[in-house]
Amino acid sequence: MSRSLRHGALAATALVFSIAALSACSAGNDAQTLQVRPDNAATAVDSIKIQNLNIITQPEPDAEGPAVIAATLFNDGAKPETVEKIALPGTGTTVELKAAKGKGPLVVPAGGRVIIGGKNNASAVIEDGRRAGTNGDVQTVAFTFSETGDIELGAAIVPATSFFEKFGPSALPSAEPKATPSGSASETPGSASETPGESGSPSATPSGSATPSDDAAAEH
Template sequence: MSRSLRHGALAATALVFSIAALSACSAGNDAQTLQVRPDNAATAVDNIKIQNLNIITQPEPDAEGPAVIAATLFNDGTKREVVEKVTLPGTRATVKLQAAKGKGPLVVPAGGRVIIGGKNNASAVIENGREAGANGNVQTVAFTFSETGDIELGAAIVPATSFFEGFGPSALPSAKPTAKPSDSTSETPGEQSEAPGEGSESPSATGTPTDEAAADH
């Protein structure tokens, strides 16, 4: 076999092994959550790896409400890492962190991982979603870890549709506030609510045309 043919065979073998390895990874625990898409940001600093990072906004472009950060954090070290804060540099947005069980700090255990976003997972909520930026843009996200320090990387801003629907904001705003049924039935018989600025004076005290006519006579 010629040298060029041997090189081609080796390259083909390596490609087969690479595809097999990727297929095995995707079939692991919680494969849907760990699925790596080519447009998702990822980085590694010391013992921390961040994968599948996105900012997910409301499904409708003109909807008001929160946005969320979705990511998977891996800790390959021997000490636990606490996510002390997450910020969006260059914006006025604030990010509220919450552990999966709702209590205590957001911890990435030693040799383990934490999923942010999605049902029953930890959450990172941007209360005013519009502060995160427009869909289609890339926004820098800064994670501050107790041991590793700050890690920054760009996240794509995407709406909570299609693949991202299950990871989007869980608290969607209602279209318009509606009046409670009790508002129109809470008055007791014989009582009448007054509109703002209206007093309880009788009509005769307000100078009606009838009063002026009586004064002329």
């Protein structure tokens, strides 16, 4: 094969590889776009890492109700770290912390992590969500750890929509009451209360009897 033909073959081969690489990148980018997550605040101080930090408000901008803080806390140290407090400096509001099971302090185990926000996870609730700030703004969040001390970083304020919906506040504004269908059973004073069963028919539950409570559900 002549030198010019060899050069032409090499150039054609390189072009094929370039097109294939570009096609693969395009497909990869499209696939990633389907699962893209917004940029979230993150920092690391000593053995503590804070990632995916957001303040998540009610889905509607004019809705009353709590807001929540969502974050993932990592502890690379040899000792467990207790989250003693989370605050929003300058807002005058408080943040109520609860462990995943609702009891005891919020502890990040040595070599482990804790997720704040979302179902069955630890929670950090701001009762007056409006005082957390305005959607689109950045609010400073201050964490106080038992060993590392204070860590502050800015968190984006976002509504509980789209990706953040499952990490948003569990307490949402009450919906409008629905009309009671005609012919449905109604309670009579002094009679047993009626609770719909699985089949749709009411099952009588004597008043004053113990009723098991639902498990409390713990995302931003």
